[in-house]
Amino acid sequence: MDTWNIGNIRVTRILEMLDPLRTPAEWFPDSTDEAIRPHLHWLVPKSLSPVTGQIILPIQSYLVQTSRHTILVDGCVGNNKMCGYFPHWYDRNDNTFLEQLARAGVAPEQVDFVLCTHLHVDHCGWNTRLVNGRWVPTFPNARYIIARRELEAAEAGRNDPRDRTYEYNVLPIVEAGRVVVVDMDYAVDDEVSLEPTPGHTAGHVAIRIRSCGQEAVFSGDLMHWPLQCLYPDWNFRYDTDPDLARRTRWAFLEACAENGHIVITSHFPLPSLGTITRRQASFWFEDHPSLPSTKRGVS
Numbered sequence: 518m519d520t521w522n523i524g525n526i527r528v529t530r531i532l533e534m535l536d537p538l539r540t541p542a543e544w545f546p547d548s549t550d551e552a553i554r555p556h557l558h559w560l561v562p563k564s565l566s567p568v569t570g571q572i573i574l575p576i577q578s579y580l581v582q583t584s585r586h587t588i589l590v591d592g593c594v595g596n597n598k599m600c601g602y603f604p605h606w607y608d609r610n611d612n613t614f615l616e617q618l619a620r621a622g623v624a625p626e627q628v629d630f631v632l633c634t635h636l637h638v639d640h641c642g643w644n645t646r647l648v649n650g651r652w653v654p655t656f657p658n659a660r661y662i663i664a665r666r667e668l669e670a671a672e673a674g675r676n677d678p679r680d681r682t683y684e685y686n687v688l689p690i691v692e693a694g695r696v697v698v699v700d701m702d703y704a705v706d707d708e709v710s711l712e713p714t715p716g717h718t719a720g721h722v723a724i725r726i727r728s729c730g731q732e733a734v735f736s737g738d739l740m741h742w743p744l745q746c747l748y749p750d751w752n753f754r755y756d757t758d759p760d761l762a763r764r765t766r767w768a769f770l771e772a773c774a775e776n777g778h779i780v781i782t783s784h785f786p787l788p789s790l791g792t793i794t795r796r797q798a799s800f801w802f803e804d805h806p807s808l809p810s811t812k813r814g815v816s
């Protein structure tokens with residue numbers, strides 16, 4: 518189990534899946550083989566499957582334990598969701614998510630806050646679980662913090678027959694009275710706060726943590742792959758506002774290169790956290806130096 522300290526805050530990875538899913542061209546319509554080719558030596562095999570040529574995309578949450586609160590950042594796909602995006606996301610019955618939480622010493626009842634960077638299917642699944650045919654909050658005592666704009670966007674998509682994320686993962690926690698609707702710059706306290714990073718979705722937020730002079734930021738889905746640091750104009754296929762997604766990515770990377778804070782990503786290859794440095798006219802993602810180094814080299 519991977520755990521890191523940001524000052525006195527402990528961050529633990531809760532990994533649900535690690536599978537090759539679609540090719541770079543499918544996820545990033547702006548990408549080209551010519552741009553990717555010089556990076557294959559470090560992309561394969563951690564980030565690109567040598568067998569299928571598909572991107573290996575971790576689906577993961579992070580447990581954040583501060584001196585005051587037990588917080589879950591994002592909620593993976595979850596169980597029993599009739600989610601048709603990929604066969605193995607459909608009607609899952611896998612309790613390793615809750616088992617990892619238990620190994621970290623946390624029972625669902627002990628989670629104080631669930632912070633969703635956004636309400637896509639792979640970030641809010643464990644918001645709920647199916648008990649006796651009813652969706653109930655997985656974390657019964659938690660306040661689920663959701664940006665108003667994100668909640669409104671999710672509500673607007675509730676009748677999409679292909680995507681029942683709102684019905685499964687959001688409406689039950691609203692009806693249970695567990696949701697706290699906030700502005701996109703909401704602060705839980707002086708250690709944990711949200712930061713507006715719209716574009717992937719309308720109400721997408723990054724989540725910043727700070728303790729004892731150290732800072733880190735959970736970047737959610739404002740980027741999905743390390744090559745987007747070198748090519749910040751490459752949008753993800755499902756960025757809902759392409760121009761805004763690009764502007765947000767550039768501004769975020771610029772700020773991270775400036776302040777040197779640790780960036781904790783959702784979908785970058787494990788270990789998924791590192792720092793941003795400047796490279797040519799754009800940026801580069803360096804794996805966290807305290808972790809086993811990957812095969813990534815200078816190019």
Ligand SMILES: [Zn+2]
Binds near residue numbers: 637639640738783
């Ligand atoms: Zn995602």
